[in-house]
Amino acid sequence: MKALVWHGTNDVRVERVPDPTILNGRDAIVKITSSAICGSDLHLLDGYIPTMQTGDILGHEFMGEVVEVGAENKKLKVGDRVVVPFTIACGGCFFCNRELWSLCDNSNPNAWMAEKLYGYTTSGLFGYSHLTGGFAGGQAQYARVPFADVGPLKIPDGIPDGQVLFLSDILPTGYMAAENCDIKPGDVIAVWGCGPVGQMAIRSAWLLGAERVVAIDSVPERLRMAKEMNRAEIINFERDDVFDRLKSITGGRGPDACIDAVGLEAHGATLDAYLDQAKAAAFLATDRPNALREAIFACRKGGTVSIPGVYGGFLDKIPFGAAFQKGLTFKMGQTHMMRYMKPLLDRIERGELDPSFVITHRLPIDQAATGYRMFRDKQDECIKVVLKPH
Amino acid sequence: MMSSAQNVAEVERWASALGGAGIALYGIRQGSAAGAMIAASGGILIARGATGYCPMYAATGVSTADTDTRVALRLGRGGHVEQAATINRSAAELYRYWRNFENLPRFMAHLVSVQQVDQRHSHWVAKAPAGRTVEWDAEIINEIPNELIGWRTVDRADVISAGSVRFTPAGPDRGTEVHLRLKYEPPGGRVGSAVAWMLGHDPRQIIQEDLRRFKQLMEAGEVPTTKGQPRGKQSILNYD
Ligand SMILES: NC(=O)c1ccc[n+]([C@@H]2O[C@H](COP(=O)([O-])OP(=O)(O)OC[C@H]3O[C@@H](n4cnc5c(N)ncnc54)[C@H](O)[C@@H]3O)[C@@H](O)[C@H]2O)c1
Ligand SMILES: [Zn+2]
Ligand SMILES: [Zn+2]
Numbered sequence: 001m002k003a004l005v006w007h008g009t010n011d012v013r014v015e016r017v018p019d020p021t022i023l024n025g026r027d028a029i030v031k032i033t034s035s036a037i038c039g040s041d042l043h044l045l046d047g048y049i050p051t052m053q054t055g056d057i058l059g060h061e062f063m064g065e066v067v068e069v070g071a072e073n074k075k076l077k078v079g080d081r082v083v084v085p086f087t088i089a090c091g092g093c094f095f096c097n098r099e100l101w102s103l104c105d106n107s108n109p110n111a112w113m114a115e116k117l118y119g120y121t122t123s124g125l126f127g128y129s130h131l132t133g134g135f136a137g138g139q140a141q142y143a144r145v146p147f148a149d150v151g152p153l154k155i156p157d158g159i160p161d162g163q164v165l166f167l168s169d170i171l172p173t174g175y176m177a178a179e180n181c182d183i184k185p186g187d188v189i190a191v192w193g194c195g196p197v198g199q200m201a202i203r204s205a206w207l208l209g210a211e212r213v214v215a216i217d218s219v220p221e222r223l224r225m226a227k228e229m230n231r232a233e234i235i236n237f238e239r240d241d242v243f244d245r246l247k248s249i250t251g252g253r254g255p256d257a258c259i260d261a262v263g264l265e266a267h268g269a270t271l272d273a274y275l276d277q278a279k280a281a282a283f284l285a286t287d288r289p290n291a292l293r294e295a296i297f298a299c300r301k302g303g304t305v306s307i308p309g310v311y312g313g314f315l316d317k318i319p320f321g322a323a324f325q326k327g328l329t330f331k332m333g334q335t336h337m338m339r340y341m342k343p344l345l346d347r348i349e350r351g352e353l354d355p356s357f358v359i360t361h362r363l364p365i366d367q368a369a370t371g372y373r374m375f376r377d378k379q380d381e382c383i384k385v386v387l388k389p390h
Numbered sequence: 391m392m393s394s395a396q397n398v399a400e401v402e403r404w405a406s407a408l409g410g411a412g413i414a415l416y417g418i419r420q421g422s423a424a425g426a427m428i429a430a431s432g433g434i435l436i437a438r439g440a441t442g443y444c445p446m447y448a449a450t451g452v453s454t455a456d457t458d459t460r461v462a463l464r465l466g467r468g469g470h471v472e473q474a475a476t477i478n479r480s481a482a483e484l485y486r487y488w489r490n491f492e493n494l495p496r497f498m499a500h501l502v503s504v505q506q507v508d509q510r511h512s513h514w515v516a517k518a519p520a521g522r523t524v525e526w527d528a529e530i531i532n533e534i535p536n537e538l539i540g541w542r543t544v545d546r547a548d549v550i551s552a553g554s555v556r557f558t559p560a561g562p563d564r565g566t567e568v569h570l571r572l573k574y575e576p577p578g579g580r581v582g583s584a585v586a587w588m589l590g591h592d593p594r595q596i597i598q599e600d601l602r603r604f605k606q607l608m609e610a611g612e613v614p615t616t617k618g619q620p621r622g623k624q625s626i627l628n629y630d
Contacts, residue, residue: 024615
């Protein structure tokens with residue numbers, strides 16, 4: 001089959017690789033009909049996530065048709081149409097039982113690696129380094145899905161792929177980011193990053209009852225999308241001082257909750273952002289947390305900082321004193337996918353939600369490497385790329 | 391396991407990226423000659439806490455009141471490893487699976503097979519270097535249904551070892567704590583080097599992985615794997 005393969009920083013290629021096979025009883029093989037490129041994939045492309053190996057197949061936002069089912073899998077059958085969540089969970093551990101799906105104890109074959117870095121292992125992920133299991137991903141024509149009787153969500157025929165594909169990651173991720181803000185009537189929510197995750201977070205904040213939503217980015221078409229399609233007030237961080245603007249928008253009090261939908265590769269127009277870049281290059285720090293710093297600083301006293309943006313290692317100069325003195329609440333982590341997939345599918349089916357608005361590019365899988373570059377460099381106003389593997 | 395030396399180095403580098411003061415903790419478990427001599431959970435050994443009396447301690451003069459495994463290691467009189475995991479199943483279920491020793495090779499990586507000879511006796515075969523195997527007989531020396539199993543090699547085996555596993559309910563809706571303790575006397579000669587080979591430089595890690603697979607089997611019904619999945623062209627820098 002064809003698959004997108006990682007060969008090193010800035011080097012991904014489409015290659016022919018063997019087809020996947022069933023390796024465990026609860027597995028299924030999915031013939032992929034749509035697969036997206038995510039901001040998380042850019043962290044791999046840019047070399048920010050450790051334990052990648054050349055030859056790794058990327059991709060964790062995919063859906064398709066079940067073509068083979070393992071002997072122990074009693075839930076799926078050949079022909080089922082499914083969306084596959086990017087987290088892999090066993091369904092039987094302490095964490096799965098508490099719906100903390102991305103913290104599953106049993107789905108990472110390289111648990112020892114994660115234990116060294118994080119103390120405990122978190123769940124396996126598709127196409128996301130060996131630290132989270134080294135599972136071959138879904139930017140390919142077929143994928144093997146482990147514990148496929150837990151994660152995949154069956155999708156009725158008749159809804160186009162584009163409307164349900166993002167149940168695999170960014171829609172639940174944006175939704176959980178907003179839910180973590182514990183939104184109360186009258187709340188002002190500020191969202192750093194108007195990429196696909198930020199857009200989903202903005203939309204979810206409205207669904208959950210926000211009074212006002214403020215979106216922060218510097219890419220014109222992304223700010224435009226936030227404003228025109230998602231009714232957010234916008235701040236361009238290259239033109240305006242974010243803190244000052246947020247303060248004046250909120251009458252001096254600050255946003256009730258701040259969402260960092262940027263993650264470890266924040267850009268910035270401030271001195272600390274340039275220092276981060278230099279330090280990351282020299283490996284003095286691993287992440288560039290410019291947006292997070294700003295979110296912590298801008299958040300009102302007693303507010304919440306919700307972090308869907310990915311961080312992997314060590315963060316420098318986090319204003320922890322500000323967080324402590326202001327009594328902030330922090331909520332973060334990889335999304336607990338299966339809490340949200342079904343309820344969000346119901347909303348999509350009822351017509352309350354259509355996340356397909358973020359798609360700007362559809363490409364055949366042969367052009368996946370080009371898609372990565374366009375998405376990273378924001379060429380051609382690229383916001384979200386969906387690959388068609390067949 | 392997809393563990394390449396490259397990945398290990400990378401994880402270490404990250405863990406110490408910013409001086410790593412607090413994170414360097416895990417470095418303590420680096421290999422020692424004594425560590426390398428501890429036999430694979432593969433089958434060997436005893437729990438003194440469990441049995442109260444360990445003939446090997448008596449023989450080696452190690453006080454049974456001493457519960458620090460590292461002291462035993464430093465004395466160079468055999469190895470003593472202990473690992474624990476909390477498993478989301480009842481003590482009875484876990485006990486039942488473990489008590490059938492023939493199940494052990496399903497999660498103890500270095501065992502080839504265990505044959506139950508009678509209620510108390512079993513025959514164990516473990517991997518050794520160069521595709522060879524080591525074998526020994528073991529007997530159950532202590533047993534409390536749904537709570538504890540203790541075993542050791544029978545008198546004249548080449549490998550002298552003992553082990554125990556204890557199952558303790560962890561509280562309402564909290565599963566069962568499983569404490570695995572292994573003790574062995576380093577044998578000499580060919581068998582000794584086979585045992586050292588089995589355990590590599592970090593015996594605690596090996597026991598931990600055995601216990602982890604037990605947990606995975608009990609909670610998930612299978613051990614997660616990527617062995618045999620497709621991958622693209624690999625660089626010679628990757629070694630699995
Ligand atoms: N928690 C999860 O489970 C989960 C799931 C999916 C994605 N993510 C993470 O969410 C983040 C966003 O994903 P995406 O797909 O939207 O990525 P993306 O790269 O398309 O979007 C990031 C956006 O942030 C903007 N940005 C950069 N620096 C900024 C700053 N200082 N202030 C404000 N905006 C800034 C960029 O211009 C870009 O538009 C990534 O870190 C990704 O890894 C997390
Ligand atoms: Zn993603
Ligand atoms: Zn689990």
